Amino acid sequence: MSCGTGDRRQALPVHLSTLSDIKGSDPMNFKLKMIPPTATAQQKGERIVGGYIHHYKKKNVAAAEAILRDALLPYVPAEPITDKAIRLDVTWMFPYPKSAKKHQPGYTRWKTTRPDADNLNKMLKDVMTDMGFWKDDALISYECVRKVYDDRPGILIFIDTFTKADMHGGFV
Numbered sequence: 001m002s003c004g005t006g007d008r009r010q011a012l013p014v015h016l017s018t019l020s021d022i023k024g025s026d027p028m029n030f031k032l033k034m035i036p037p038t039a040t041a042q043q044k045g046e047r048i049v050g051g052y053i054h055h056y057k058k059k060n061v062a063a064a065e066a067i068l069r070d071a072l073l074p075y076v077p078a079e080p081i082t083d084k085a086i087r088l089d090v091t092w093m094f095p096y097p098k099s100a101k102k103h104q105p106g107y108t109r110w111k112t113t114r115p116d117a118d119n120l121n122k123m124l125k126d127v128m129t130d131m132g133f134w135k136d137d138a139l140i141s142y143e144c145v146r147k148v149y150d151d152r153p154g155i156l157i158f159i160d161t162f163t164k165a166d167m168h169g170g171f172v
Helices: 059-075 117-131 166-172
Strands: 029-034 043-049 050-055 085-095 108-110 142-147 154-162
Touching: 050 059, 059 085, 059 117, 059 154, 085 117
Parallel strands: 085 142
Antiparallel strands: 029 154, 043 050, 085 154, 108 142
């Protein structure tokens, strides 16, 4: 299965992928119904104090993290994943900009503008790690991130785990 790439003229069906093609245990699949924040973990401030550079979180980054925490709260598992490889599949669904030409309802289009998908996902993974979805984001062995425009904005998240047997099933 490929994450896919494309230009902004390519239309995609609403169902972006079949998430049941890889077998694991206890998959989680949910959508955060919200306009995704555009601040990223890369947007840090710097100041010099006593001749040393100090990094700090800007207010917009802290606010974006708080928005993600509030939205993720109902989905926090009882126990974090501690010892299995994790598959993380995230689709960032942004509202169409006002400048967008007419689009066919029910279809998505690739978002090829800032912010970068990897920077968006870094903040999401940091927040999910802090909230106890998994012990360490180093457990994420397979990651697929998409940015699209959609009539129904939000963040679609799919989490699954792998065992050694899954790796011998032809996935890799």
